[in-house]
Amino acid sequence: MISNEKITEIIREKVEADGFYIVDVVVKSGNRIQIEIDSEQGVPIEYCVSLSRLIEQSLDRESEDFELEVSSPGIGQPLKILRQYLKIIGKEIEVLTTDGLKIAGVLSQADENGFQLKEEKMVKPEGKKRKELQVIDHAFNFEDVKSVKEVIKFK
Structure with a gap:
């Protein structure tokens, strides 16, 4: 199974360099990966797509299949960090x-x-x-x- 730590390690450097921060990384059963990122100015959809591509390039679907969701925290969602x-x-x-x-x-x-x-x-x-x-x-x-x-x- 893919771990939260592995996903965090893949994205941390890029996210911080681009002025964003990680709110949450969760890997659920069946390798359902959910990532929430944020910044002081919000998160454009294009950035979520680029982060998703980075993760897809870093993981091997042949050895372990996964489902991936990259988003910003939704309106009305509980604060986490x-x-x-x-x-x-x-x-x-x-x-x-x-x-x-x-x-x-x-x-x-x-x-x-x-x-x-x-x-x-x-x-x-x-x-x-x-x-x-x-x-x-x-x-x-x-x-x-x-x-x-x-x-x-x-x-």
């Missing part, structure tokens, strides 16, 4: 925690340990009659979340 978080700082995200809590807010910071978001929420302060808009800061470790997705709004 730190660079994706850094790319969308200042944008709205939705977090699903490991204990099932959903929180939406603006991604304000991210590093190798986790990320922070600011949630705007109407809260009724004690002793007052009306709710007030408050900004609540939430800090998360990556292991404490099940998924994080960018919220896409159409205007």
Whole structure:
């Protein structure tokens, strides 16, 4: 079976030299290879095709057949690596925690340990009659979340 490491080794140098980064490499049963790449400016389809050709030239279908898919992460897909978080700082995200809590807010910071978001929420302060808009800061470790997705709004 073809390994994730072998595919990563084939593409890493070209991807990094061209200003892109690897989001995920998965080899499923039956040698179904799925590769996700990204960049700060997105990924043109032509680049996915060129990467696909590089992999096809580097592997021998005679010894081991495979199915190949090279793409950029789709809209609404969960974030997988730190660079994706850094790319969308200042944008709205939705977090699903490991204990099932959903929180939406603006991604304000991210590093190798986790990320922070600011949630705007109407809260009724004690002793007052009306709710007030408050900004609540939430800090998360990556292991404490099940998924994080960018919220896409159409205007």
